[in-house]
Amino acid sequence: MPSELIYNYMRIDHLPHIWCAGCGNGVLTHDVVRAIDSLCNDPDRPIPREKVVIVSGIGCSSRAAGYLDFNSMHTTHGRAIAFASGIKIANPELTVVVITGDGDCAAIGGNHLIHACRRNIDLTVVVFNNEIYGMTGGQYSPTTPRGDKGTTAVYGVVDRPFDIAALAAGAGASFTARGDVYHVKETTELIRQGIRHKGFSLIDCRSVCPTYYGRKNKKGDAVQMLKWQKENGLPMKQYRALPPEQRADKYALGILSRNEYPEYTEEYQKIIEMAMAEKGKEK
Amino acid sequence: MQGNEACVEGAIAAGMRFFAGYPITPSTEIAEACSVRLPQVGGHFIQMEDELASMAAVIGASAAGAKAMTATSGPGFSLKQENIGYACIAELPCVIVDVQRCGPSTGLATAPAQGDYQQARWGTHGDHPVIALSPSSVSETYTLIIRAFNLAEKYRTPVIFLTDEIVAHMREGIEIPDPESLEICDRRVAGNDGAYKFAYRVPEGQIVPGWKPFGEGERYNITGLFHDYSGFPTNSNAMAQEEGSRLLDKINNNLADIIQVDEYKMEGAEFAVVCFGGTARAAAFAVDAARELGIRAGMWRPVTVWPFPEKELEEKLSGLKGIIMVEHNYGQMLREVSRVAAGRVKVEFIGCIDGTIIEPVRILDKLREVHENAK
CATH class of the missing domain: 3.40.50.920 (Rossmann fold)
Structure with missing residues (x-):
């Protein structure tokens, strides 16, 4: 029996989706929907569904926007955050969620990512980080681990990968977190908190791509890849308690950083009020 | 008044309330003037991190309901091209000012030229519609930028405002028309009749689909892929043919309205x-x-x-x-x-x-x- 969420929030006449069997993007899309659903139905501070906008770029992750029955905008490769900034600034009442991938936001769109972090504009970026370019058939991405293989790295990747959540925190994002496909409840909660956070938030979600990443790197099938996440994704405290030599493949789940900074659109509103008042005095 | 200033004043008179840009000679005065003037009229100015981002932000603002503009010169115009194509296929009105300067690449950055004429037509990839207007004086810059916004809104398409260093940096006295006398065209707003299903279907007797900004209750999808009537991506060759021709025809079938010769x-x-x-x-x-x-x-x-x-x-x-x-x-x-x-x-x-x-x-x-x- 499909979840009621599907009927409520997905454009069911456009299903089934295009993702491969075993892809983690479906679960992460579910997490996004569940997080938004809980906010729409929050008895204290409900977010009106009509004011929710989903923006995406190009790649496997970014196909999620079209399936979601909100205001949705599937933009150009790498530019989702820049489009989303225009939407949010033009109408700050909107709740804008960006769904993007590791290549989309950390390679071709890296500049927009760091500047949106710095600006602290109230967007929530959910990264479906599958560590590979899936849509084009398995080329290495800025998050493919060093030494792993892709169709453009048959001898192994030479460059070091980005930690997107750490990158965002370093660039000044006021809320950064890491989730994954296996830890559904935790990841959903992180996305919910990210949307609620006033300012720029980024949730780096480890996806799984058994078709192009897993197969090429002998990581097993989808189930084995999820088992790997189950064993290696640790709550923040537990991860930090580990001595560095035991961390190896382990990664921290949860909120990495949270700060209160002035939010861009609220600050700009003050400028509008000041400029309008001064202009009024001239008359 | 300077040509670039007239461009901003005319745009505000046309209803422009959002500007995103990146500094580049000889267009920079447009961004500077927008940063002063837009908040005075309740609008938004933002200096983005690059030319691609400013074009993207302008299109995003258009989807959220704002009349939006960006301004640049040759090198920046090249960088904006991909997203201009997006605005064409997604039918999101906006105005792109290109203050032409001399040479390919960095060329002679402060010297005049008109070398972007063919780029204005063929700069973005694929077959696409284009409207481009070119003013020859400061006074015409003011009135023609209003027309640029009107055509963008009426035909739901990006309009390129192809000015040049000569006109942009020229100072001359102009008569600002009475705001009451201006003809201002706004997007044709659609009713709440079909949820997301018909966001991209052209009703009988109309040139373009009706329109609702994001957040006003008509949930639909916008994409740069060829799409069906709901805005959802399609791989159908028949739909690509229908939509591709419609985009070109909406301009080609209305040349009498669009073309102006002095x-x-x-x-x-x-x-x-x-x-x-x-x-x-x-x-x-x-x-x-x-x-x-x-x-x-x-x-x-x-x-x-x-x-x-x-x-x-x-x-x-x-x-x-x-x-x-x-x-x-x-x-x-x-x-x-x-x-x-x-x-x-x-x-x-x-x-x-x-x-x-x-x-x-x-x-x-x-x-x-x-x-x-x-x-």
């Missing part, structure tokens, strides 16, 4: 000086001088530079003994003029790519020469 002393003219934008002043001066010498010269100037006014030029050909194309490049509009003339009228050319301006005397000398030869 004529100066063309009545009874035997020799036409064809030019656009900042080149017009030297051309008009040369035409006056030639008339004093008894040469029946006139100036024919497309104000709408894309689509090229083919029919309008065709109508002039029978009375002409010669055409002199004058432009600050090495023959970009010349291609269009020669194509229309098709050997029936000889087309001479005066061009310039060294960052100087074409002086009236060069045009006058050429007029005298063709006049002599035609005897």
Whole structure:
């Protein structure tokens, strides 16, 4: 029996989706929907569904926007955050969620990512980080681990990968977190908190791509890849308690950083009020 | 008032309330003026991290309901091209000001030229519609930018405002029209009739689909992929054909409304000086001088530079003994003029790519020469 969420929030006449069997993007899309659903139905501070906008770029992750029955905008490769900034600034009442991938936001769109972090504009970026370019058939991405293989790295990747959540925190994002496909409840909660956070938030979600990443790197099938996440994704405290030599493949789940900074659109509103008042005095 | 300032004042009069840009000579004064003026009228200015981001933000703002503009020059115009194509296929109105400067790459960054004429038509990939307008004075910059917004809204398409360093940095007195007298066109707003299902279907008797900004209750999808009537991506060849043709037809079937040509002393003219934008002043001066010498010269100037006014030029050909194309490049509009003339009228050319301006005397000398030869 499909979840009621599907009927409520997905454009069911456009299903089934295009993702491969075993892809983690479906679960992460579910997490996004569940997080938004809980906010729409929050008895204290409900977010009106009509004011929710989903923006995406190009790649496997970014196909999620079209399936979601909100205001949705599937933009150009790498530019989702820049489009989303225009939407949010033009109408700050909107709740804008960006769904993007590791290549989309950390390679071709890296500049927009760091500047949106710095600006602290109230967007929530959910990264479906599958560590590979899936849509084009398995080329290495800025998050493919060093030494792993892709169709453009048959001898192994030479460059070091980005930690997107750490990158965002370093660039000044006021809320950064890491989730994954296996830890559904935790990841959903992180996305919910990210949307609620006033300012720029980024949730780096480890996806799984058994078709192009897993197969090429002998990581097993989808189930084995999820088992790997189950064993290696640790709550923040537990991860930090580990001595560095035991961390190896382990990664921290949860909120990495949270700060209160002035939010861009609220600050700009003050400028509008000041400029309008001064202009009024001239008359 | 300076040309770039007139561009901002006209845009605000047209209803522009969002500007995103990146500093680049010789367009920077537009961003500077927007940063001062937009908050005064409740609008938003933002300096983005690069040219691609500013084009993207403008399109995003358009989806959220704002009349939006960006401004740039050659190198930045190249960078914006991919997203301009997105605005074409997603049918999100916006205005892109390109203050042309000299040369490919960084060229002569502060010198005038008109070398982006063909890029304005073919800069973004794939077959797509284009409207481009080019003003020749500060005063016309003010009124024509309003028309640029009107056409963008009416046809739901990006409009390129192809100005140049000459007009942009020129200062002259202008008369600002009474706001009441201005004709302002807004997007045709759709009713809440079909949820997301028909966001991209054109109703009977209309040119473009109706429209609702994000957040007003009509949830639909916007994409740069070919899409069905709901805005959802499709791989259907039939749908790609239908949508691709519709995008081109909405412009091509309404040329009479879109095309505007300025004529100066063309009545009874035997020799036409064809030019656009900042080149017009030297051309008009040369035409006056030639008339004093008894040469029946006139100036024919497309104000709408894309689509090229083919029919309008065709109508002039029978009375002409010669055409002199004058432009600050090495023959970009010349291609269009020669194509229309098709050997029936000889087309001479005066061009310039060294960052100087074409002086009236060069045009006058050429007029005298063709006049002599035609005897």
